Amino acid sequence: MSKPENNPSIKCGVTSAAISARLRGAGLRPTRQRCSLATLLFGKGDRHISAEMLHEEAVKAGVRVSLATIYNTLHQFQQSGMLRELAIEGQKSYFDTNISNHNHFYIEERGELIDIPGDCVRVDGLPEAPPGMRISHVDVVVRLVKA
Amino acid sequence: MSKPENNPSIKCGVTSAAISARLRGAGLRPTRQRCSLATLLFGKGDRHISAEMLHEEAVKAGVRVSLATIYNTLHQFQQSGMLRELAIEGQKSYFDTNISNHNHFYIEERGELIDIPGDCVRVDGLPEAPPGMRISHVDVVVRLVKA
DNA sequence: CTGTGTGCAAACTCTTTGCATAAGT
DNA sequence: ACTTATGCAAAGAGTTTGCACACAG
Numbered sequence: 001m002s003k004p005e006n007n008p009s010i011k012c013g014v015t016s017a018a019i020s021a022r023l024r025g026a027g028l029r030p031t032r033q034r035c036s037l038a039t040l041l042f043g044k045g046d047r048h049i050s051a052e053m054l055h056e057e058a059v060k061a062g063v064r065v066s067l068a069t070i071y072n073t074l075h076q077f078q079q080s081g082m083l084r085e086l087a088i089e090g091q092k093s094y095f096d097t098n099i100s101n102h103n104h105f106y107i108e109e110r111g112e113l114i115d116i117p118g119d120c121v122r123v124d125g126l127p128e129a130p131p132g133m134r135i136s137h138v139d140v141v142v143r144l145v146k147a
Numbered sequence: 148m149s150k151p152e153n154n155p156s157i158k159c160g161v162t163s164a165a166i167s168a169r170l171r172g173a174g175l176r177p178t179r180q181r182c183s184l185a186t187l188l189f190g191k192g193d194r195h196i197s198a199e200m201l202h203e204e205a206v207k208a209g210v211r212v213s214l215a216t217i218y219n220t221l222h223q224f225q226q227s228g229m230l231r232e233l234a235i236e237g238q239k240s241y242f243d244t245n246i247s248n249h250n251h252f253y254i255e256e257r258g259e260l261i262d263i264p265g266d267c268v269r270v271d272g273l274p275e276a277p278p279g280m281r282i283s284h285v286d287v288v289v290r291l292v293k294a
Numbered sequence: 295c296t297g298t299g300t301g302c303a304a305a306c307t308c309t310t311t312g313c314a315t316a317a318g319t
Numbered sequence: 320a321c322t323t324a325t326g327c328a329a330a331g332a333g334t335t336t337g338c339a340c341a342c343a344g
Contacts, residue, residue: 029343031299051334066301071334087236087288091308091333107280114277122271126289127263133254133291140287141234142273144280176318178324198309213326218309238308238333 026080036063037073041083046098048086048113086113087139103140116142173227183210184220188230193245195233195260233260234286250287263289 019038020030028034040057041047055070074095077083086094088106094113101118121140129135166185167177175181187204188194202217221242224230233241235253241260248265268287276282 029298031343033300064301068302068335069300072300085236087234089232089234089240091238093236093333105277108283116274120272120274123287124269124271125267127267129289129291129294130252130261132294134294135289136255136292137290138287139290140270140285142276142282143284143286144276145283147276147279147281176323178318180325211326215310215327216325219324240308 033065180212254291
């Protein structure tokens with residue numbers, strides 16, 4: 001959400017200053033763990049990730065962080081609009097680093113998610129929201145099985 | 148020998164023969180528990196129900212059944228195509244007794260589901276399934292928040 | 295310093311499993 | 320009788336919580 005100012009201290013690659021600014025803009029203190037997790041999450045393009053997966057990555061990257069903090073951080077990022085939680089059945093939660101309008105293929109057999117660009121899919125004929133409610137988001141999940 | 152009705156103390160009601168036939172057709176032995184649960188599930192129109200909810204209903208109806216059997220039965224019914232599992236985020240599983248093509252409003256705040264008739268919504272522009280895959284089903288979930 | 299964030303482990307929820315018993319055909 | 324289903328309780332996976340210590344501002 002924050003506009004990148006031209007900070008002379010920013011170098012190529014992972015810009016910790018930009019990450020810090022982004023966290024600050026979301027009202028989150030840029031702690032070591034949050035900066036590291038944000039870098040992992042947003043440094044590699046669009047991803048679908050679970051708490052467990054992120055924890056494993058963090059450990060491999062030498063970041064000392066507990067699973068509890070992973071959960072806290074994912075939810076904080078989600079509430080700040082930096083992540084979107086995915087609505088897939090199953091007991092695991094997945095978070096999507098791509099918060100723009102798009103949809104998903106879901107391969108049930110392998111639990112795998114594949115992005116569908118948002119501008120491909122058009123949904124027509126939705127009824128109005130009930131009184132006092134408004135539509136926040138429409139999720140389309142296309143379930144795939146072996147042909 | 149050809150007595151399809153079983154234990155008279157069970158609340159299978161007038162439709163027990165039909166329920167039995169339906170279970171048999173699905174390759175499931177019409178046990179007391181399965182008959183009772185099928186009656187609860189399909190005797191009241193379309194429903195969205197969790198294992199816990201069904202268990203509670205069964206107990207209230209005087210049907211002696213364990214939670215493990217509820218889970219087994221729900222999954223058996225699902226695999227037979229009598230139920231559809233709903234893809235809503237969260238740790239609880241919900242099953243839908245309406246297996247025809249339709250979609251859902253989801254009120255996140257209250258965890259409540261509302262049916263959207265299947266013929267209202269049209270989804271266009273879906274990309275092809277990846278090689279070796281085919282589309283089994285398209286779920287549309289319309290998330291609602293307070294206006 | 296001061297207050298927020300974090301780590302740890304235990305608690306918690308939902309779901310599945312193993313095995314002896316009960317029920318259906 | 321023979322096979323499958325069920326109940327119970329315990330295990331399992333994923334997630335959340337409480338509290339003392341550590342860190343950012």
